[in-house]
Amino acid sequence: MDNLLAPIKSFLGCETPDAWIALASEPAHLSALLVDHCNCELKAAQTAMFLIRKYAVDKSSGETLLAWAKPYEEFVYHRDRDLQAFLARGGKKNELAAELKPKTGFAHGEDLIAKMVRLIKEEFHHFEQVLEIMAARGINYQNLSAGRYARGLMAKVRTHEPATLVDKLIVGAFIEARSCERFAKLAPHMDEELNRFYVSLLRSEARHYQDYLSLAEAIAGEDISERVAFFAALEAELILSEDTELRFHSGSPAETGVSCH
8 A cells, every 4th residue: 555655645745734634534524524425436537538529539428328327317316316216226237338539639538538538437336336335324415505625626636738638637647646645544534435435446557646746747748747737736825725515526624514414
């Protein structure tokens, strides 16, 4: 685990504050943490899917991607969601109906598709795993307001191409790296089942961060260390500054109290 986490710790601008670990590991906050974790897995898949659709494939392949996401999004966004029916559909729903075809004019299309499709498959699988853990514990899925973390990072993405894509990939690398770091930090404070589950996620999260970063470097075609340093400082500021909501990527708990809703 130390070898796996070493590059992530050097990549991130700070470690998660102990105050966040203490708050997040309280049994009273477990339901909110698991629900937000579930949401994060879906958002990660949706983000990767957006990148493929926008940059790497034609309209037909884009429709194939939307169909892939449909059962997951229907479960989350429909009020009359049926957890057992969703889980009963099994692994078949996490399969692409057709091969994606890279569109011409984007040299890195095949690489982006390969890396992001693998990421999406894993994030959808993790989404289902969290749902199963919640169901076994009698925790109902619910909609939670989004935290400020991802929004704060995306607000600083440049607005001209290819800089926009490069920055989005760097942001994706930081989100995945932080997820990996927090799973490792939380695992020792969780019960045996969650400890095993969080540890099992470390390898894929670490690879996701590396995939995002390698794509950013390749697409930029130049040194991106300055942009990486910029987002490292921004990400650390979001993690260390006070936050009034507890989310999987929220900042240090505010002294005035934290909401889990």
